[in-house]
Amino acid sequence: MPHILQAYQEYEKLAQEWSEYTGRLMTENDELKRQLERLECEKKHIGECDETQKQMILTQNDLISSLKHETARHLAQTSTSSLAVDPSLPLETCEVASEAGSCISESFPARLLKAIPNSPDGDEED
Numbered sequence: 001m002p003h004i005l006q007a008y009q010e011y012e013k014l015a016q017e018w019s020e021y022t023g024r025l026m027t028e029n030d031e032l033k034r035q036l037e038r039l040e041c042e043k044k045h046i047g048e049c050d051e052t053q054k055q056m057i058l059t060q061n062d063l064i065s066s067l068k069h070e071t072a073r074h075l076a077q078t079s080t081s082s083l084a085v086d087p088s089l090p091l092e093t094c095e096v097a098s099e100a101g102s103c104i105s106e107s108f109p110a111r112l113l114k115a116i117p118n119s120p121d122g123d124e125e126d
Helices: 002-081
Strands: 094-097 103-106
Touching: none
Parallel strands: none
Antiparallel strands: 094 103
């Protein structure tokens, strides 16, 4: 009978070790599942951040393009509207108005007007 008792004790010991081993595996598995869920959540968040960053870059590019277009349009409008011909001035006595307000006599019938409608300072023609 001692032989059967010894076999039974070995079986109990093996069963206990197996139970502890499977318990450790289950705990490790649970930890890995939580880690995987956390990583998937981080991956999703990073993807959302990447998408937001892409949208911000596209918006920024659109704003830059719009600003370049508006600046070019404004410069073109300013350069074409800042030169005005005053046909009433005789050829010999044309004046050019500078931004500083001083006038320079020129020998061509043109006049730069300081106050222009739709100019950035909002003044109107006299």
